[in-house]
Amino acid sequence: MSTTMPKAGQVDRKWYVIDAAGKPLGRVAAQAAVLLCGKHKPTFAPHVDCGDHVIIINCKDAVLTGGKEQKKYYYRHTGYIGHLKAVRYDTLMKTKPELAMELAVKGMIPSNSIGRDAMGRLRAYAGSEHMHAAQKPAEWNM
Numbered sequence: 001m002s003t004t005m006p007k008a009g010q011v012d013r014k015w016y017v018i019d020a021a022g023k024p025l026g027r028v029a030a031q032a033a034v035l036l037c038g039k040h041k042p043t044f045a046p047h048v049d050c051g052d053h054v055i056i057i058n059c060k061d062a063v064l065t066g067g068k069e070q071k072k073y074y075y076r077h078t079g080y081i082g083h084l085k086a087v088r089y090d091t092l093m094k095t096k097p098e099l100a101m102e103l104a105v106k107g108m109i110p111s112n113s114i115g116r117d118a119m120g121r122l123r124a125y126a127g128s129e130h131m132h133a134a135q136k137p138a139e140w141n142m
Contacts, residue, residue, distance in 0.1 A: 059124050073088055
């Protein structure tokens with residue numbers, strides 16, 4: 001018996017929906033990262049992009065535990081000297097909950113070309129509506 005190695009053209013990609021309502025942000029992001037990288041498949045190989053498409057809905061209803069809403073900050077730099085911008089996570093979750101979810105998932109996938117391709121298959125929505133019904137996504141239960 002020999003081990004079969006997956007090829008890039010032979011990957012079967014499925015669509016999954018994760019509902020983040022009432023669930024911790026990090027746990028939803030960890031499940032999404034597993035699906036995006038393809039680690040749930042028996043044909044997983046780290047050198048081949050074999051992940052699936054993931055839709056995360058209800059990002060605005062995800063919760064942060066341990067007081068992280070008050071303590072955690074999202075930092076970005078404009079490129080000019082002294083222009084470091086900081087936004088607290090309670091503000092970020094009210095204004096851009098999709099960005100908070102995408103940042104959490106991005107930190108859990110590899111920082112290479114496979115990870116960049118995986119982030120292209122992530123769709124995050126603040127509400128419960130998404131426009132990918134034609135792909136017939138399956139519900140992923142955590």
